[in-house]
Amino acid sequence: xxxxxxxxxxxxxxLVNPNQMKPPVAPLALDYLASALGGSGxxxxxxxxxxxxxxxxxxxxxxxxxxxxxxxxxxRNTDDTCFATQDFFVPRLKEMIGCLRAHTCAxxxLGGSGxxxxxxxxxxxxxxxxxxxxxxxxxxxxxxxxIVAGEDYHGVPGLVYHDAKGFHRNAPKYLDLKNxxxxxxxxxxxxxxxLEGGMGSVxxxxxxxxxxxxCADPLAKGRxxxxxxxxxxVDEIEALLRMGIxxxxxxxxxxxxxxxxxxxxxLEIVSRGLGSKVRWYAYCSPAPFSEELATxxxxxxxxxxxxxxxxxxxQMLRTLDRDFTVDDVARTAQLCHRQGIVFLYDLLxxxxxxxxxxxxxTIETMKRLSPSxxxxxxGVRLFPETRLAAMVRKQGPIxxxxxxxxxxxxxxxxxxxxxxxxxxxxxxxxxxxxxxGDERFLFMSGEVAGQNYNYNDNTLLTNAIxxxxxxxxxxxxxxxxx
Numbered sequence: 001x002x003x004x005x006x007x008x009x010x011x012x013x014x015l016v017n018p019n020q021m022k023p024p025v026a027p028l029a030l031d032y033l034a035s036a037l038g039g040s041g042x043x044x045x046x047x048x049x050x051x052x053x054x055x056x057x058x059x060x061x062x063x064x065x066x067x068x069x070x071x072x073x074x075x076r077n078t079d080d081t082c083f084a085t086q087d088f089f090v091p092r093l094k095e096m097i098g099c100l101r102a103h104t105c106a107x108x109x110l111g112g113s114g115x116x117x118x119x120x121x122x123x124x125x126x127x128x129x130x131x132x133x134x135x136x137x138x139x140x141x142x143x144x145x146x147i148v149a150g151e152d153y154h155g156v157p158g159l160v161y162h163d164a165k166g167f168h169r170n171a172p173k174y175l176d177l178k179n180x181x182x183x184x185x186x187x188x189x190x191x192x193x194x195l196e197g198g199m200g201s202v203x204x205x206x207x208x209x210x211x212x213x214x215c216a217d218p219l220a221k222g223r224x225x226x227x228x229x230x231x232x233x234v235d236e237i238e239a240l241l242r243m244g245i246x247x248x249x250x251x252x253x254x255x256x257x258x259x260x261x262x263x264x265x266x267l268e269i270v271s272r273g274l275g276s277k278v279r280w281y282a283y284c285s286p287a288p289f290s291e292e293l294a295t296x297x298x299x300x301x302x303x304x305x306x307x308x309x310x311x312x313x314x315q316m317l318r319t320l321d322r323d324f325t326v327d328d329v330a331r332t333a334q335l336c337h338r339q340g341i342v343f344l345y346d347l348l349x350x351x352x353x354x355x356x357x358x359x360x361x362t363i364e365t366m367k368r369l370s371p372s373x374x375x376x377x378x379g380v381r382l383f384p385e386t387r388l389a390a391m392v393r394k395q396g397p398i399x400x401x402x403x404x405x406x407x408x409x410x411x412x413x414x415x416x417x418x419x420x421x422x423x424x425x426x427x428x429x430x431x432x433x434x435x436x437g438d439e440r441f442l443f444m445s446g447e448v449a450g451q452n453y454n455y456n457d458n459t460l461l462t463n464a465i466x467x468x469x470x471x472x473x474x475x476x477x478x479x480x481x482x
Contacts, residue, residue, distance in 0.1 A: 011069035011148055012043040014062075014106075015187070017050055018096050019076050019089075023455065023462050023473065024050045026193035028201045028251060029074050029112060029136070034187035036137035042144060046187050049096065051196075056099050063103035070144055071100060072136070074112035075122065079415045080456040082444045083350075083379030084428070086406055086415040087456055089114075094126045107147065111136045116220035118384050119160040120167040121413045131160040134172035134220060135206070137180075177206065177228045182235045191243050198465040198476060199281070200240045200248035204233045204265055208253040211321045212310075213391065214351070214418075216383040217253050227261050230268040237269070237278060247279045247303070247470040254308070255282035256289055263293060266300035279303040281472040286332040287324035294335040304342040304372070304475045307332060311347065312365035313358040320351055321387075326365065333369040344373040344474050350427060351380050352391065352403070354420040363434045366441075373478050374441045375453050378431055379405060379417035388418060439481055442474060451477070 015034060017027040027048070034044045045066070052058040073093075080087040100108060110131040115122055119133045132139045139158040146153035154161060157173035194200055207222040208215070240248060256262045269275055278301040286307050297305070309329050311317050317325065329345070336343045345366060349359060366374045382389050382404075389412055395401055399408045402421035407414040419427060435441045442453035452458055455473050460480070469476045 011144070012045060012067070013037055013144060014066075014068040014071045015044060015046045016071060016073040016096070016100070017046070017048045017188075018055075018073060018093050020050055020053065020055075020092070021077070021080075021456050023458065023465055024193055024197040025076070026188055026190055026197060026201055027074060027076065028188075028203060029076070031185050031188045031190070032183045032203075033072070033074075033111075033136050033140065035181075035183040037141055037144075038184070039181070040141035040145065042141065044187060048189065051192075055096055059096070059099040059103065063100070068104060068106050070107045070109060070147070071104070072109045072111060072140060073097070073100075075110060075114040076112050078114045078117060078122070079381070080454060081381040081415075082377070082454045082456065083381075083405065083417045083419065084444050085454060085456065086417075088415055090122060090125060090413075093122075097126050097128065109140065109143070111140065113217075113220040117216045118411070118413060119169065121384070121411055123160060123162060123167065125413070129162040132158050133160055133169065134158045134222065135175055138173050138175055172222070174207070174222045174224060174226060177226045180228070180232070182232045182239075185236065185239050185243070190240065190245060194243075194245045194247070194470075196462075196465060198247065198461075198470045199472065200243075200245040201251050202233060202236055202240070202248055203251045204228055204255065205252050205261065208257075210254075210257075210323060211387070213319075213321050213387040214348070214380050214383075216386055219383075219385055221253070225258070230261070230264040233265050234268045234272060234274070237274065238272070241274070241277065246277060248281075249472060250280060250282040253283060254285045256284040256293060259288050259290060259293055263296060266293075266296045266302075269300040270296075275299050275301045277301070279471060281306065281475065283308060285324065287328035289328075289332045289335065291335055291338075294339045294341060298339060298341060302341065304344070304472055305336070306344045306346055306375075306472065306474065307371075309345045309347065311349070311351075311358070312362040312369075316351065316354060316358055316362070319353050320348070329365075330369055333371060336371070342372045342475060342478070344375055345369070345371040346375045347377060348380055349376060349378045349431065350417075350419040350423060352388070352418065352420065353422075355422045356424075356430060359423065359431065360434050363431075363441075367438060371440070373474055375474060376431065376435065376441050377444050377453065378428060379419045379444075382412045382416045382418055384412045392418065442477060 015030045049055045116133040143156045159170045205227045207225045281304045398410045406416040
């Protein structure tokens with residue numbers, strides 16, 4: 001055993017999940033991270049604050065009885081990305097950090113996909129000096145090992161740190177996922193999340209090379225596509241099945257990109273006789289989506305697909321820099337209808353150049369194509385390092401930009417949304433009038449019972465899962481309407 005591993009064994013790392021959205025979503029990143037830390041010799045424990053609305057007593061109870069060497073906190077989302085509510089989660093994170101800091105002098109290290117979108121701003125707001133942006137499985141064990149050994153850690157890949165000169169951000173190290181061991185899924189209480197959240201989760205790949213102007217995924221996961229071996233992915237699915245978790249969601253940005261990898265995973269599921277035992281959902285792109293995939297998905301247990309189409313107007317798709325057309329969207333709908341696949345078309349409305357005519361064209365096309373459900377999100381959340389944010393800054397003073405709603409901060413730290421001024425001040429009402437009560441549409445609003453597309457504190461969904469519903473939230477809402 002190497003000296004670094006021996007030293008690590010004497011140190012306990014506490015992982016903290018601050019995400020309190022309901023229905024609850026299992027912190028997949030912490031399960032993966034715990035597996036990597038354990039492989040490096042660290043003792044790992046989890047403080048999951050998801051199930052404690054009053055988090056302070058739980059933090060007090062834990063740290064009154066246990067000492068830890070370091071605390072790693074994952075921030076999955078900075079906010080609910082909903083124009084109607086604009087619920088910002090970072091202030092609550094800061095409160096949790098304050099409670100943790102009151103009990104320990106151990107290093108507090110932030111990470112997670114939400115943190116990676118704007119790491120310096122979040123560290124500064126929370127009064128912390130250390131974070132890992134991007135993947136943590138390599139960087140966090142290395143950082144902690146260097147701290148244990150008393151070595152300089154400032155060169156750790158992906159490290160964000162603060163010193164007398166300000167903030168510094170190191171380039172990340174992206175892992176070769178093909179050669180990584182199958183993660184152990186025994187740190188998070190996945191069974192409880194399944195019972196209270198309705199599904200488990202698996203990640204088959206990371207990274208996205210696409211250039212959508214609004215998307216922050218590449219900031220957290222990189223632009224280079226990195227795939228896990230289909231065998232490892234299905235080994236993990238079988239591990240979830242042994243826990244009694246038979247509904248799950250692939251967390252990939254787009255499961256069918258590249259299509260060959262999705263096909264290999266489906267064939268592996270089928271070859272093990274799992275197609276009739278599991279029910280899974282995925283995010284997919286409307287192109288490339290072939291008849292071969294549409295035929296294979298149901299055989300492998302696919303219960304539903306969430307296609308990120310954004311718009312059904314070709315000019316808007318070009319503006320958003322999507323790599324498909326309205327014809328591709330229509331072709332995908334035909335394939336899904338032919339194969340009996342339940343599917344949702346996810347719209348992101350109100351972006352640059354959106355007009356009343358383009359909005360109406362999109363909604364009318366959705367009605368004609370008749371997906372199982374349509375998720376209609378109005379207003380595009382601005383994240384600081386995206387191309388859309390850069391476009392907005394070039395348009396002149398932020399406080400005078402007629403297309404902005406929410407916070408008027410050039411850093412776009414607190415929720416700010418792009419909503420085309422051409423839609424006017426009554427854009428939500430206009431959208432509702434076009435949809436005209438069509439129950440196939442879900443809104444980012446709680447005003448219409450059964451059609452609330454905001455999953456943040458969604459009581460209807462939470463109660464449905466308690467009653468035994470399982471699966472993707474949008475599909476549960478679909479089934480409830482029947």
